[in-house]
Amino acid sequence: MTETQGTSLGPLGIVAGSGALPRRLIESCRAAGREVFVLALAGEADRTTVDGVPHAWCRIGAAARGFDLLRANAVTELVLAGAVRRPSLSALRPDWRAAKFFARVGYRALGDDGLLSAVIKELEREGFRVVGVDKLLEADALLPAGPLGQFRPDAQAAADIEHGLRLARAIGALDIGQAVVVQQGLVLGVEAIEGTDGLLRRCARLRRAGPGGVLVKTAKPAQEQRVDRPTIGAHTVSLAAGAGLRGIAAEAGATLILDRAEVIRAADEAGLFVVGVSG
């Protein structure tokens, strides 16, 4: 039997977390004529994500029900899209299938970056093919190297970006978060479980006098590339502007841009730079 492509694969299974990425992916699939079935994670995915789309809601801890739903809908290819706040063990209430998984990887993995890789391995063990969201979006969905809009970092901002990159990588290696905000060498904030939006809102109250800071976002070094990629949207630009920042730097070739045209428009209007950086 030869491998088949396109719709003959059955609908693409989208396990949807929070944010705009899952809906963006659904639109991309529709434009490409690919059917989808969305497994919307309760408490994470937005209601609007699944508007007019075949879907079911599922608790994160209800793994057995999740597998049943995917199979009942003929899903063989799967993508994880959107953010998922890690639940505490108490909030997770694992069913027998999730408990079996945790018996293997250990409950302590809940706080561990290895958890995502283990989840993907488990999905593959169940026979699903797991693909990265960037493989399913348009080619321009990844942030390229260099400035995206009309503004560029000056020397002070470039120094803050360099410092922020070093810190964001270290924070990522510790499995704490993906982002930091640096202003004139001072670390205004570090992202942990609150996410980038929460970080930016808080930094609005922490800014110092003088030239504003930068948001620096990187992929975690150990990050499973098929899930939880750093993501930037027009919403990020608007929160960054509200926090008095001068721009956003994120890892080129690894960061998803939710809507490039909108991000550029928002950045140019607000006078912010958005720049893809590497190394």
Add this chain to the structure above:
Amino acid sequence: MTETQGTSLGPLGIVAGSGALPRRLIESCRAAGREVFVLALAGEADRTTVDGVPHAWCRIGAAARGFDLLRANAVTELVLAGAVRRPSLSALRPDWRAAKFFARVGYRALGDDGLLSAVIKELEREGFRVVGVDKLLEADALLPAGPLGQFRPDAQAAADIEHGLRLARAIGALDIGQAVVVQQGLVLGVEAIEGTDGLLRRCARLRRAGPGGVLVKTAKPAQEQRVDRPTIGAHTVSLAAGAGLRGIAAEAGATLILDRAEVIRAADEAGLFVVGVSG
């Protein structure tokens, strides 16, 4: 000439930042019959810190005026007490003396842990003897190893403390902050410029279901021991309780307890543990 002790040294110079520590130190000196002169840092020290105490207010960037004030008040021995939010360069507005200092250490040092060591070297170069605040407080001012009140961490809390210690040390080594909050292996928050109070307030909204988290506080590895020691007071206990935490762990022998009896009473009342940890 032999070295003289006690009041013959002249008044103790206290460079006062924010928080309750400077006032606590003033009371200790009074109880010991030692005169003080307080150089209160504008925008940092509380007004109540200097009530009824010989003092002058001084901008952080006004180094020349600061040195003049200390000398005019016959200060030869100096202690730095209380927190100081690092200013941005724009907010600092350095006078000629501060500018001379930065010309030597570099403006980039503003974001660097080495800054504090450089400040102390500069004070010594000017002829002041700089002592650690713990040398001037009662012997019980340092957190001892083990639990302080009647509560102790259980196995889950002990695991969170261990994880938190590893992260807090790493965060400290990066010169980001001194504290983290961990709940069931999840990093709820990392302290940066907002300080421990800000971290605890934010974590109240980030807590997950189930057993609460712990605040873990350590001295930065590279930290100049004479300034900016981690500090815990009854206020910290009350904010930790408000954030749903189950306790506080801090570095034994390195953390200052603002008022041991009050901290113990607050912790016992709230059902929180306060524990000194090491290694």
